[in-house]
Amino acid sequence: MSMPIPAFTWVLAAILLLFPLPALADTGLQTPPHLPPAVVEVKLFQLEHKDVIAIAVETQVTGAGHLLLHKLEPQYHINKRANTVEVTLEARPSLPELAGRTAVITPLPSHRVKTLTVTAGENQLTIAARFNNSTTQPRLTTVKRKPVKQADNTVTFRTYLVLTFADTAAGQPPKTLVIDPGHGGSALGATTNFLLEKDLNLDIALLSRDIFRRHGYDVYMTRTDDSNPRLIDRADAANILQADALISIHNNSLPESAPTAELKRGATALYNSAAARPGKELAALIAGQLADTLRIPQYPLQDRPDLVLLNSTSIPAVIAEVSMLPHPQDAKMISQRVYRLAAAQAIFTATDSYFAGPPQVTAPVTALAAPIPIAANTANSGLAAAAADGTLYYLALAGDIPAGGREKIFRLKPGETTPVSLTDDEAWNLVISGKYLYYSNWSDDHRLYRIKPDGTDKTKLGNHPVSQLAIAGNWLVYVKWTNSRSAQDNNIYRMPLAGGFPQKIGSDQAESVQVLDNWIYYLNGTDGYKIYRIKPNGTGRSKLTEDQAVCLAVADNTIYYSNYSDGQKLYALSTDGRHRVKLSNDPAGFIAAGNGYVYYTNASANHALYRMTAAGHNKQLVCDLGVGPLPIDIVNNAIYYNRQFISTENR
Incomplete structure (x- = not known):
C-alpha cells in the first residue's frame, strides 16, 4: 500500500x-x-x-x-x-x-x-x-x-x-544526538606537544557519549575507533537520524604561519549562521561551559559557513574546540584524562541546558553574618580565601576575556558591598598566610607572586610557573608546570613563605594538591591518578588507595574524593588510608570539605551543588545555578562557588 x-x-x-542561479528569462528551460x-x-x-x-x-x-x-x-x-x-x-x-x-x-x-x-x-x-x-x-x-x-x-x-x-513505549521520546570525534585514521589533526588530536577527540567523545546515555539521550557516534569517515557522511548521519543536534569534538590549533603572539590558550566553538537551523546558541553554551569548567579563557565564537560539517546539516550543528593544543598549558591539561572527563561533562551540561531552556538561578547571598575565622584555605581550590578578621579575598571575572578581561584579585571587607580590586594581574591559585596573599600570576607566565592585603608590595618570589598552590606551615607548596615534552614532569615543589630557593619534593606527576597537618595529599598521575601523600620535606611518600580519583579534598583527618573506579561516586578515606567508605552513590565532580560538611557538584543532578555531613548524612541541595561542575571554596560561613558567596547557614 x-x-x-x-x-x-x-x-x-x-x-x-x-x-x-542566474536570472532566467526563458521559463521554458528543460530539466x-x-x-x-x-x-x-x-x-x-x-x-x-x-x-x-x-x-x-x-x-x-x-x-x-x-x-x-x-x-x-x-x-x-x-x-x-x-x-x-x-x-x-x-x-x-x-x-x-x-x-x-x-x-x-x-x-x-x-x-x-x-x-x-x-x-x-x-x-x-x-x-x-x-x-x-x-x-x-x-x-x-x-x-x-x-x-x-x-x-x-x-x-x-x-x-x-x-x-x-x-x-513505541509511552512517554516523551529521548533527544537524539550525533557526536562526531574529529579527524581519525590518516587525518591526525593537530600534532603539537607530542599529542595527536584525533586520539584526544575520540576519548572526549566517548566520555561524552557515556554521560549523555546515562542521562537518557540517544547517541550516535560517527566513529568509535581510529577511522576517518567522510565529512559528508558524518553530516548525513545527523540528517538521516533527524537528530536534535550534532556536536563535533576537536582541539584547536593555529596555522604554522601564524605569529607566536597570536597563540592563546582557550576554548571556542564554531557554527554556521547561514544554516536553516543555526547552532549559535548551542555553540555559545558549549564554549562558555568548556571555558568555565576547564578554567581557561574563551575565544570568540567562529561563524564558519564554509565547513562541510556545518553547511551540510539541517539540524543545529556545532564544532567544539576544547583547547589550544600548541599552547603548553592547554596541552598538559588536555593530555590528562581527568580534564578530558571534565570537558565531556561540560559538553553535556551545556547541551542539556540548551534543551532545557534558561536555568533557574539562585540569587547569591550578598551579606554574610558573623563570619567564623578559619585558617589558611589548605583544603580549597584557590579561588577564595578569608583573613582572621573576616575579610574575603577572591578571584572574579572582570569584563570579557577575549576583550582583555582578567581574573583579578578582589577584596570584600565585612559590612561592605562593593569589592575592591587589588591588582590588574590575571591571577589563579589564591592562598593567604599572615600578612600576604600568594597567587600564580598568569600575567607573568604563571610565576609565584605575593601581595599585601591592601594591594601594595607586590613581589615576584620565583621564576617557576606554578599551579595548585597551598600552604604547609612555613612553606609554600605548589606544582611546577613545565615546558618539557611531557606532563610527567609536573612535580611538587616547596618554597619558604618569604621566598627563596625552591626545593623539589617528589618525582610524581601531581594533581589536586591539598595540605593538612603537615601532609601533602595529591592524585598521582604517574600511577593512574591514585591518592598519595608525602611530607613537605619529601619523606613518608605512600599510596593510600588503589582507587583512581577525579578530585579530592581533605579536612578533619579525612580525604573526600570522587572515585573514578566506581562511577565517580563520593567516597571518604582516612588520611592514613586505613578506613574507606562510600558516602553517596552520587557521581561527584569538584569537592570541598570543612566545618563538618562535604560539598560536591553532583553529576547526576545537572551538576548542581550539594552538601552532606562528613559522615554522609542529611544530603541537601545547596544550589543549582545551571553552570556545570565548578571548583568550590569554603570561606567563613559561606562557600565561594561560581564567583558568588552563598551562605551555608540554615539550609
Whole structure:
C-alpha cells in the first residue's frame, strides 16, 4: 500500500547559497540531463531507542547552472504486513554487497528489527525489514543530501529513503544526538606537544557519549575507533537520524604561519549562521561551559559557513574546540584524562541546558553574618580565601576575556558591598598566610607572586610557573608546570613563605594538591591518578588507595574524593588510608570539605551543588545555578562557588 512521505528537504536558501542561479528569462528551460537513478548504499543505524535504515538513491546531473530545475524524487512503493515492511525502488541496484548475488539477508542484534533483506532485480531493488510489531512501528521519511559538485563539473544528487523503527513505549521520546570525534585514521589533526588530536577527540567523545546515555539521550557516534569517515557522511548521519543536534569534538590549533603572539590558550566553538537551523546558541553554551569548567579563557565564537560539517546539516550543528593544543598549558591539561572527563561533562551540561531552556538561578547571598575565622584555605581550590578578621579575598571575572578581561584579585571587607580590586594581574591559585596573599600570576607566565592585603608590595618570589598552590606551615607548596615534552614532569615543589630557593619534593606527576597537618595529599598521575601523600620535606611518600580519583579534598583527618573506579561516586578515606567508605552513590565532580560538611557538584543532578555531613548524612541541595561542575571554596560561613558567596547557614 502507499504511504504519505513527510518532506525533509533543504530549504531553498541553502541551495541558493551554495549554487547561485542566474536570472532566467526563458521559463521554458528543460530539466538538465542526468543519469538514471541508482541505489548506491544502505546505511544502518542502531541506537538505544531506535533503529534506522537509510536507502541512498543517487544520480548525476550535467549543466550546473540549472540545478534548481532538478529534483531527485525516488520512485518506489511500500508494502507492510503484520511484522514486515518492504520498500521497492525503481532504480538500478549498485551495492557492493550484492556483487554476484541477487539477495543478502542480515540478522540484526536488536529487539526492534530482526532481519534486513536486500533483493536486487534488473532495474529494481527491494529492502525488507522484519520487525517486532509489539514494540515498534515503521515510519518512512525522505532526506536530501546537499548537491555535491564534482571535478568534471557534474553535480551528484542523493536522496535517502529512511525507515525509522522507534520504541513505541509511552512517554516523551529521548533527544537524539550525533557526536562526531574529529579527524581519525590518516587525518591526525593537530600534532603539537607530542599529542595527536584525533586520539584526544575520540576519548572526549566517548566520555561524552557515556554521560549523555546515562542521562537518557540517544547517541550516535560517527566513529568509535581510529577511522576517518567522510565529512559528508558524518553530516548525513545527523540528517538521516533527524537528530536534535550534532556536536563535533576537536582541539584547536593555529596555522604554522601564524605569529607566536597570536597563540592563546582557550576554548571556542564554531557554527554556521547561514544554516536553516543555526547552532549559535548551542555553540555559545558549549564554549562558555568548556571555558568555565576547564578554567581557561574563551575565544570568540567562529561563524564558519564554509565547513562541510556545518553547511551540510539541517539540524543545529556545532564544532567544539576544547583547547589550544600548541599552547603548553592547554596541552598538559588536555593530555590528562581527568580534564578530558571534565570537558565531556561540560559538553553535556551545556547541551542539556540548551534543551532545557534558561536555568533557574539562585540569587547569591550578598551579606554574610558573623563570619567564623578559619585558617589558611589548605583544603580549597584557590579561588577564595578569608583573613582572621573576616575579610574575603577572591578571584572574579572582570569584563570579557577575549576583550582583555582578567581574573583579578578582589577584596570584600565585612559590612561592605562593593569589592575592591587589588591588582590588574590575571591571577589563579589564591592562598593567604599572615600578612600576604600568594597567587600564580598568569600575567607573568604563571610565576609565584605575593601581595599585601591592601594591594601594595607586590613581589615576584620565583621564576617557576606554578599551579595548585597551598600552604604547609612555613612553606609554600605548589606544582611546577613545565615546558618539557611531557606532563610527567609536573612535580611538587616547596618554597619558604618569604621566598627563596625552591626545593623539589617528589618525582610524581601531581594533581589536586591539598595540605593538612603537615601532609601533602595529591592524585598521582604517574600511577593512574591514585591518592598519595608525602611530607613537605619529601619523606613518608605512600599510596593510600588503589582507587583512581577525579578530585579530592581533605579536612578533619579525612580525604573526600570522587572515585573514578566506581562511577565517580563520593567516597571518604582516612588520611592514613586505613578506613574507606562510600558516602553517596552520587557521581561527584569538584569537592570541598570543612566545618563538618562535604560539598560536591553532583553529576547526576545537572551538576548542581550539594552538601552532606562528613559522615554522609542529611544530603541537601545547596544550589543549582545551571553552570556545570565548578571548583568550590569554603570561606567563613559561606562557600565561594561560581564567583558568588552563598551562605551555608540554615539550609
